[in-house]
Amino acid sequence: MNKMPNQMLIIFGASGDLTARKLVPALFNLYKGKHLPENFLVLGASRSDMSDEEFRSRVVGASSYLAEDVRREEASFIKGFAEKLFYHDLGSSYEEGYEALASRIQSLDKEFRTDGNFIFYLSTPPEIYELIAKNLCEQGLTDESHGWKRLIVEKPFGYDLATAKALNQALQRFFKESQIYRIDHYLGKETVQNLLVTRFSNSIFEPLWNRNYIHHVEITNAESVGVEKRGGYYDKSGALRDMFQNHLLQIVSLVVMEPPIGDQAEEIRNEKVKALKSLRIMRDEETLHENTIRGQYLASEINGVKIKGYREEEGVHPESTTETYAAIKFFVDNWRWKDVPFYVRTAKRMPTKVTEVVVHFKSPHHQIFQGSGIRNKDNQLIIRIQPDEGILIKFGVKVPGQGFKVERANLDFYYSSLTETNIMTAYERLLLDAMQGDATLYARADEVEAAWEFVDPILKYWENGKTVKTYGYSAGVWGPKNANELIDGYYMWRNPGANLADDPGFCIIN
C-alpha cells in the first residue's frame, strides 16, 4: 500500500444522518486498523450551532452507531479518535460564510500539518452541490499548487439525464474531472469488486461468459425494510432512481464489460462506460410496456404483525404511485451479449434482504441423460453480493444407484470462511481509496450519464405513458403477481426465501 498522505476531510452536511451512521464509523474503523495518515483530521461543516466537543459527542461518544466500540475500547483510544474531529458552523445558510470556513481550514491545516491536502465531502441535498463547489473555488480551495484537492459527491447524482449532465458541467467548472469522486457505495462492497476478480483472474469462467453459453442473467436487489424515515425523499425518487440507475447498473456494467487492459482506474472505467453504452435503450411505448414492471408495497400482516403500506408511510403522498419495486428486462447490443436477456429487479419490503447475480447457463447442446428430470438442472453461477457474501455454482451430479439420474449439487464458497480476512465496509474502502487518490471505485461523469441515458426513457414512460400500470404487492412477498411474466420461457425469478405475508394480496394501483 502507498504511504497515506497527510490530509483533512471536510464534510458538508456533517450534522446529517450519513455522517453519524456511515462516515464516522468508517473513519473509526480505519483509525482502529491504523490506516489513517499520521496527520489527519475531520472538519464537519453544516448549519447547526455546535462546538467541536458537541460534535464529537454527537458522532462518537453519544452515537448509537459507535456505542459498542465506545463500550469496548479504552477511553483514551476513543478520545484519541474523537480529538481528530472538529466542527465549523456555516451559519444560517449555505449561501455564505465561506471566508470564515476557509480561514478555519487554513489554520487547522497549519496547526495539524495536513499539507494542504483536502477532501471535500458533499453530504448535503444535491441542489446545493454547485453552490458549495463554486464557493470553494472562489476561496481558492480548489487550487492544487499547494497540496491536492478532491471532491466526493454523494448520490443522487442528478434527477434524470438532463439534470445529471447539468450537474457534471457545473461541478467541472470548479473542479477538474480527475478531482471529482462520485460515490456509489455498492462499488465499495467486496463482492461487487469480486465480480471483476471472478471474471478476469480465472480461466474457467471467461470463455463461457458470452451468448454461446449463457442463457440469461438475473440480478436481484431485495430489501426487507420499507422506506423507513425517508418517505419524503423516496416519494420523489422511487426505486428506479434510488437503486437501479446507480447501484444496479454499476453491477450490470461489471457483468457486461469486456476485459480491461489492466487494473488502473481509467482502464476499468473505460470498459464500464462502453458496457453501459451498449445497453439497448428502450424508447417506444410498447417495448417499455412489455419489458418493465412497476410495483408498490401494500399493507399486510407478517406473523400477526401489521406492516404499513407505502402510501401510509410518513412523508409519502396518500395517492402516490411512486414505485418501490422495479423490474426491467433488457438486451445488450454487442457481440458478446447479443440476444441474451438481462432481468434486473430492485424492491423494498421483500421477504428478505439479498443482492445477487445469477448467471444461467444454457442446457448442454446435446442431452444424453433424457428423462432424468434434467429440465431446470442447468448450470448456474450465483454471485452473492449480500448477505452471506460468496459464490455458488450449481452443477449436475449423478444420483447414486442404477441408471443415470441427474441431481443438482452446490459448490459453495463463503467469504466468511476466510477467517483471517477482515472485510472492510463499503464506506471504509471508498474513503480509503479517495484518500489515496484511487478513483477506480468511483463513477466517472460519462459513466453516470450513460446510466441515465438508459434509465431516462423508462422514467418518462412511467411518469407519462398511457399503458403504464403500478401493481400493488403485499409487504413481505416477492413482488407483484405478474412478476414472473417478465421472464421468457418456463423460467422464474430465483427467490431465495418464501413469502412472508400471511395473506398475499395483489392489485392494480392505477
Ligand code: BG6
Ligand atoms: C441506498 C438507497 O443507496 O442504498 C437506500 O438510497 C437503500 O434506499 C440502500 O436502502 C441499500 O444499501 P445496502 O448497502 O443496505 O444494500
